[in-house]
Amino acid sequence: MPGLNFGRTLVAVVASVAVCLGGVDTAAALEKVRVLIPVRNIDEAFSPFVVAKExxxxxxxxxxxxxIAVGGSNESAIQVSAGNGDVGAASPGEALVGIQAGKLDVRYFYSLYYQNIWHVAVLPDSPIKAIADLKGKKLGVQSLGSAGTTFGKAFVQQAGLDPQTDVAFLPVGVGAQAVTSVRQKFVDAVVYWDAALAKFKFSGLDLREVPAPEGIRSLPDVGLLATSDTIAKKPKMLIGVSRGVAKGYDYSMANPRAAVLITWKAYPEAKSKNPDPAAALEEGITVNQARLRIWNSPKTEDQHGRLIEADWQRLVDFFVAQKVLPGAVPVDRVITNQFVKDANSYDRQAVIADAKKTDVSKLD
Incomplete structure (x- = not known):
């Protein structure tokens, strides 16, 4: 019956339009959130964020x-405090200084790194064996405003050196510029994060880490921060960001190969330049896992993102002792765990199962 068929067609068209409009409404209803990542180029070391989005x-x-990639942790904290970002990932060095001085109105609400990511490294044949051997030496850092400079000063001060007079910090950038600076011995040592050192190695520059005291190595590092106003007024948004990142971490750990490929697809410039695709992917996985291995700790009691108050107190005490902080700041002004329980309220095993069944051949 033609009339009946026409009616069915009309219903189908109306339904289709309704679905399309519904999709538009849903997309429009999504709350826009700016998350600042403290690197100039987002890469596989930050796969939990990219996976959560993709x-x-x-x-x-x-x-x-x-x-949004920014120049470093200091910029991330400053821009969030100024309202130019909603959430920022940031190393706590300069953030603590700003909080203590009342210049930055931010608090950490989700922990990412449970160990310090900064390392002092030298060429394999360097006579430098201990931090104290850096007296009179030049230390290369990404930039003078990076968290590496803050921690580098703390490292040498704890070794009994004066960071203002006994060593010189020189900005050598990242990538080829940094590699050249070390190879040609423009600097005697570098202070860089773990993933950067892994990438140096893949560029043919194999460095030797100068041991740092375990007390420093075990200090907490990068976490997610927001302003006090955002924490008070937008708890649902912060829980959503936290839960998304937690799921992205679970996915990345369950299938790092897929996580790296997802990141490279979203950020092609992050892909290894190795002409051998298999070797390039292995490099990416190495960088990814070198970073994600410190995204967890037995102290969290299986709660992703939980901030360990005692460790943050040690961090504050360390910065006061090394004169990075002019005075102590109460830990409850720095961190809050109020969103952690809700952030972990999801089916973790379902995320892991989905990751494991991902067909990586479709991600190339």
Whole structure:
């Protein structure tokens, strides 16, 4: 019956339009969130964030997240405090200084790194064997405003040296510029993060780490921060960001190969330049896992993102002792765990199972 068929067609068209409009409404309803990442180029070391966006974990929380690369942790904290970002990932050195001085109105609400990521490294044949051997030496850092400079000064001060007079910090950038500076001995040592050192190695520059005291190595590092106003007024958004990142971490640990490929697809410039695709992927996985191995700790009691108050107190005490902080700051002004329980409220095993069944051949 033609009339009946026409009616069915009309219903189908109306339904289709309704679905399309519904999709538009849903997209429009997503809350826009700016998350600042403290590197100039987002790469596989930050796969939990990229996976959370690309797999739709943020969207499931009603969030349209934009990941914004910034110059470093100090810039991340400053821009969030100024309202130019909603959430920032940042190393706590200069953030603590700003909080203590009342210049930065931010608090950490989710922990990412449970160990310090900064290392002093030298050429294999360097006579420098201990931090104290750096007296009179030049230390290369990404930039003078990077957290590496803050921690580098703390490292040498704890070794009994004066960071103002006994050593010189020189900005040598990243990538080829940094590699050249070390090879040609413009600097005697470098202070860089773990993933950067791994990439140096893949560029043919194999460095030797100068041992740092375990007390420093075990200090907490990068976490997610937001302003006090955001924490008070937008708990749902912060829980959503936290839960998305937690899922992204679970996915990345369950299938690092897929996590790296997802990151490279979203950020092609992050892909290894190794002409051998298999070797390039292995390099990416090495960088990814070198970073993610410190994203957890037995102290969290299986709660992703939990901030360990005693460790943050040690961090504050360390910075006061090394004169990075002019005075102590109460830990409850620095951190809050109020969102951690809700951030972990999801089916972790379902995320892991989904990651494991991902067909990586479709991600190339």
């Amino acid at each position: 797999k739709g974990y943020f969207a499931e929380e009603g969030l349209d997240v934009t990941l």
